[in-house]
Amino acid sequence: MDYEPISVALKFGFLAVLYLFLVWIASSARKDLMRNRGDADIGPGMTPFGGGGGSAGTRDAWLVVERSESLTPSTRFDLFGGATLGRSADADISFEDRYASGLHARVYPRGDRYFVEDMNSTNGTLMNGAAVVGENELGDGFTISIGDTTFRFESQ
Numbered sequence: 001m002d003y004e005p006i007s008v009a010l011k012f013g014f015l016a017v018l019y020l021f022l023v024w025i026a027s028s029a030r031k032d033l034m035r036n037r038g039d040a041d042i043g044p045g046m047t048p049f050g051g052g053g054g055s056a057g058t059r060d061a062w063l064v065v066e067r068s069e070s071l072t073p074s075t076r077f078d079l080f081g082g083a084t085l086g087r088s089a090d091a092d093i094s095f096e097d098r099y100a101s102g103l104h105a106r107v108y109p110r111g112d113r114y115f116v117e118d119m120n121s122t123n124g125t126l127m128n129g130a131a132v133v134g135e136n137e138l139g140d141g142f143t144i145s146i147g148d149t150t151f152r153f154e155s156q
Contacts, residue, residue, distance in 0.1 A: 061155040070096035082108030099147025
């Protein structure tokens with residue numbers, strides 16, 4: 001019996017499975033990079049009144065604490081490069097709120113506009129009282145509410 005056609009089919013089958021595995025790995029890595037595309041060199045717990053200045057096409061913007069049990073009202077957080085919000089120490093803006101997830105939401109620039117996106121949190125994120133679904137564009141004076149904590153978006 002001639003086994004050459006079976007051997008060739010098995011080789012191509014193995015290569016197809018290997019190719020699909022590599023595509024799956026690349027897709028997974030791309031999703032992780034897109035989800036975590038905030039500034040990598042900004043450490044946990046972004047400092048208030050941080051240095052700023054926008055790059056070309058990005059305007060300066062801040063989140064100002066309006067109401068919180070763990071943050072001082074009127075504290076300003078610079079959004080240069082974007083920021084994640086949540087209860088985790090890994091969040092750029094970390095705060096204690098019983099309704100907040102570890103990494104609850106993120107605010108990020110695209111061109112000269114800023115967007116807010118819920119990061120699959122348990123209790124959701126509100127923008128001006130409405131639930132955030134997908135990415136929502138922020139305007140000057142808009143509010144972002146996570147549980148009992150509220151931030152006001154300000155931009156120049």
